[in-house]
Amino acid sequence: MRKKLLISLAMVLVIPGFLFTVSCAKKTIRDDTALAQQAEDQAAAEKAKQEELARQRAIEEQRLKEEAESEAAARNMFLNExxxxxxxxxxxxxxxxxxxxxxxxxxxxxxxxxxxxxxxxxxxxxxxxxxxxxxxxxxxxxxxxxxxxxxxxxxxxxxxxxxxxxxxxxxxxxxxxxxxxxxxxx
Amino acid sequence: MKKYFIKTICLIVIASFMMVGTGICGDGYDYIDITHPFLRKIPIAIPVFKEIYPGDDTKRLSRTASDLLAETLEFTGYFKILDRDAFLVDMQTVTSLAHVNFYNWTSIGAELLVTGGVLIQDNQVEMELRLYDTFKEKLLVGKRYKGSIKDQRKIVRRFCSEIIFFLTGDRGFFNSEIAFVSKNSGYKEIYVCEFDGYNPRRITHTKSITLSPAWSSDGKWLAYTSYAKGKPDLYLKNLKQKRGAVISKKGINITPAWVPNKFALAATLSFSGDPEIYLLTGTGKVINRLTRKKGIDLSPTWSPDAKHMAFVSKRSGTPQIYIKNISSGVVRRLTFQGRYNTQPSWSPKGDKVAYAGMGNGRNNIFVIGIDGQSPTQLTHDQGDNEAPSWSPDGSLIVFSSTREGPSRIYIMTAYGTDQRRLLALKGEQTEPDWSPRMVNN
Known part of the structure; x- marks a missing residue:
């Protein structure tokens, strides 16, 4: 009877431990995947953002360049005509x-x-x-x-x-x- | 025989052995017809001068001096220099210079004869020079000069001056110089050479555009326009001493013309917004304004008595030459022929104005009486001819021409004959201005 109780106790203690272990293991695996996913998403977002910024910059640069060019053209015309x-x-x-x-x-x-x-x-x-x-x-x-x-x-x-x-x-x-x-x- | 001394450092006339007594130059006027001096050239023989004591130096000098005398007399336009190959006498074999067999010269057509004797001693040269009338068999001018060997050019010119004085009653231009603009260095700068183109030397080093040299009537000052400070300013420069003035008003400061016998000049300034002619002191201060018409007024030139000023004005719509009476202020138009008459230059004799007139897109030199009568074209169909300026005796005109390509300086007689190039330097030469006679040259 006492022996049975000990086993039961052990079960109570061990199984959840197992369970805990298992669940812990499972949980860890699940978290890694999520993190990776998140990082990927973040990187993608960052990349997109950078790309967008670069695009914006390029547009701005182009605009400035065109503006400078047209200013220079106007200046050159003023000087050369x-x-x-x-x-x-x-x-x-x-x-x-x-x-x-x-x-x-x-x-x-x-x-x-x-x-x-x-x-x-x-x-x-x-x-x-x-x-x-x-x-x-x-x-x-x-x-x-x-x-x-x-x-x-x-x-x-x-x-x-x-x-x-x-x-x-x-x-x-x-x-x-x-x-x-x-x-x-x- | 008359003896006198002239004060010069290195050259002395030591003797003048002329047939005096009949009035020094009165006789001479028959030789050159003052009204048509270049119609008939006087045939003159100039044999190589005699070596008094033969020697290499003497031989060389007697040839160069006699050649120079021939060239200098030819330059005047009055003479035809006879070819030495036709001469019947060799001066080296003549025993006495004082004795001439005139038949030897009349028979080859010479009407005048110049003989010379050269003696060199201790680096000093003594030259005895005589001018004869071969038909009248008469000594006209005789002089003995002594100087250092390098003074031979001065000696020859002195004697030429005596010859011309005897024949015309005028001292000529043998101690004058010509200022001009040359692009020799790549920049337009002012240069000066002697009347015959000898010894050209640079006067300005502005490394910019420098134009319009103008002599003062004592020959001591040159005025000119220069962009040395970036815009056309007027510079007054004393050639011997390091002093001068700059007139640097707003706008253009151009076309200087010194008033005869005064330390003052007329020039065109546009500080009022309109180019007008002003009278300035030799230190560059405005005395008063001489023109008062809207539009372009410029290029003043003075009558020898400074009572009148000719100038260019566009007041009638095209550039024409006008004359202003300074005391009355009355202005009258001088040129009516053509649509572009500029660059007037008043003759030192006072009776004529030379100018550049444009026809068919080309500039040519004209001369007009100050009464406006009979403008005469002196250059024809030979490029552009511009910037006339008279020799101090009024017998020759210097001008620039593109007849051989780049602009160069040319000379002709006041009647347009004997046109020839004065000199050719690298680059273009323009805007000659003939000096007055220089004192102590």
Missing amino acids: DIFFEFDSAVLLAEAQVILKKKAEWLINNSDVAVTIEGHCDERGTNEYNLALGERRAASAKTFLMDLGIAGSRLNTISYGEERPVDPGHNEEAWAKNRRGHFTIN
């Missing part, structure tokens, strides 16, 4: 006025920039007179821009007369290119 004149004239032609309007826009968008307007001539006149004519050309462009609201203090002028041709040729094609107003940023 010359206005042209007829022989012995400082009168702004219609085409020159269109270009100057674009330049005024750029100057409004870049209000911290001051520029120099260079007046140039072709080689046909005599060089003293051309120094004065070049100045008249630069002054015509400056007056036009001031009329469009650009502060005169941002518009410096200089005449190079016939001293700095872009095209060294001695023909009408070269002369037409050389009778110009050119802009530089100070």
